[in-house]
Amino acid sequence: MSDPLLWHRLQFAFTIVFHYLFPQLTMGLALLIVLMKALGLRTGDRRWDDAARFWIRIFGINFAVGVVTGIPMEFQFGTNWANFSRYAGGVIGHTLAMEGLFAFFLESSFLGLLVFGERRLGRRGHFLAALALFAGSWLSGYLIICTNAFMQHPVGHVIGADGTLQLADFWAFLLNPWALAQYAHNMMASVVTASFVVAAVGAYYALQGLHPDHAPRFLRMGVAAGLVSSVLVAFPTGDQQAKLVARHQPVALAAMEGHFESETGAGIVMIGQPNVRERRLDNPVVIPGFLSFLAFGTFHSNVKGLNEFPEDVWPDNVELLYYSFHIMAGLGTLFIVTTGVATLLEMRGRLARARPMLWLLMLAFPFPYIATTTGWMTAELGRQPWLVYGLMRTANGASPRVHSGTALFTLIGFTGLYLVLGVLFLFLVGRELAHGPGPPETHPPPTLPDVTEQAPRG
């Protein structure tokens, strides 16, 4: 209780996990909304505009919660991780500041126009607003992942005279190979989330026989985009990411796999419980040779086990890391199977009547959120015990003058506030789902004369 480090870590973990529930949907959904608006423009079918309008309202609620929960993330670098900010600010300050300047201004300026500006902008202008939100949110994603990638795999820096990190090569830092792989992987995952949500809403309406114009559209788009993104998230992007971990964070890979002893032709663990005290994996089910293949491209290469590394560079929670990784990978596989089967049904024209499949799609939408969260837990727990890999330990990054009670207090405050936010969010999204997609509102003229209507305008 007296060491503030745990509270700092828990607070950052809790606030970032909660925050990222919203951008992972909005980034993926921005792409699908652009698609809907584009289809509307191309085919002239107004129902695509109605579909887009419905999803834009869901997007707006998500975006609002994403914005307000995102602001504390920026500030917590300084409030809770002051030593880290002082140490690495000369490098990561660039991407964090660029995110504000290049992405947040773009998003915030066009959000209101996307949500409320359809009439004002016309069809083409509204499509451009959707495009601006898509560009802004995907750019924001890159810049923040670039920041994280520097912590995972620092490049482009030098250690300055005062011992802090300074930027030496801007482009090496900005085009960090780790950032490129992680970005591709992460953005595909966010399309998976959005696709599953769109398909789930389609299934929810189809099962009730509601909105016959829209339910099949949502199902078709959700399932097709879901299959493409689920495949891409595993291969090549996830595969690429795994190879980078194998090369640059071998100890993290060993912990992810519960791989305690070095082995040539190492097998991949499907199920099993890591037993850190006895340094072995209990009750494993293993596919032989596959870990070597995934990590290095051949079945015979040697994969280092945790035994080759001193314990003080082991990730500090091997069990949680192991389970996070396996939950992510397992769910990712199930996503491919689910959307694959659903796509086959759709191609035979049977999806809309395949009730078991519709039930499955309706209830499956939380799982991409779980997969994304456990994926990020894999990345961040695998980075431990380092804050900046190989350069600064997490234990040295916290604010020196913040007491444990203060940090615990704000953690509890966030828990309460975010609980309220979550309830409000579900309530409002529930209302939108009940309202459903439809043509734009036509307003009855106000029943009472209103003085403000007649006031001179200018």
Added chain:
Amino acid sequence: MAEVWFAIAAVMLAAYVVLDGFDFGAGALHLFVAKSDRERRQVLAAIGPFWDGNEVWLLATGGALFVAFPRVLASGLSGFYFAIFLVLWTLILRGISIEFRSHVDHPLWRVAWDTVFASASTLLPVLFGAALGNLVRGLPLDSAGWFSLPLFTDLTAKTPVGILDWYTIFAGLFALTALGGHGATFLLWKSDGPVHERSRRAAGRLYGAVVVLWPLLTVATWLVNAPMLAALPGRPLAWLSLLLAVGGLIAVGLGLRGDRPLAAFLGSCAFLAGMLAATAACVFPVMLRAIGDDSASLTAYNASVPVASLATAIRWWAIGFPLAVAYFVILFRLHRGKVIAPHGREGY
């Protein structure tokens, strides 16, 4: 180069205060200038398209500090720990109150969120004003450049200091008065009907109070930080900024009397920007002032990253800043003219 980044940070902060200031002010007056649901939606629709972008200036200012003066950012945010979270939580509640209020057509729901919005918009200017007051009064920085402040001590503005004392509370109330007046001139410009009339009265009263309080604040500042005001005569930029602030005040007065709302609003912008610029020009190069021991202060020189890094950052900043300005020009142009209160499910 450190001077340039000090100026950039000051400009971004001034942009933040001027822009988010008008929606804070409108929020603080929300319950007073808008009585019916229709009028309240008029106020929300006036700031709705802008508030989120305005708030990004806060993040962008933080970003400028992070990239150029990470020691200042680290020290300042961790030292004001509790106050920062108070600000962040209030910003969260305020943001969702604007976005969620008109989603549900129920009088209790709407009044509840109106109240949250108005309370948060009242508290935030006080907190931001008090924060600036802390920077002027000085902080108990240790030799490594860290500090930690309790929320309040004995309110005397003498060691041991707290975040709140008579000076910083005064600065907070001054900020609330000035931003309230600022928000009133914005609503005057963007609204018509009863909201317009009530905003005119509010702007007149609040700016009247500003004219009275400003000299008092100057005296108070002399009491807690005489060297800062003593530096004033030797700094032409501070003089020019003060002139801008005074000119702004006059423009507000003339604009209110002559029924030229835009002139009043622009005058109000000039007043706020001039005040902040004059303060920045007076304290330069000090960013976090150490109480008692000037050598422990964090300055633009001892807290900046190496010149090469500052030079890299200025390149992308020179691309990003005009883009941000361009978005705001587009936004203000698209939403030009008086605001129309939204109906039904569409609009704020």
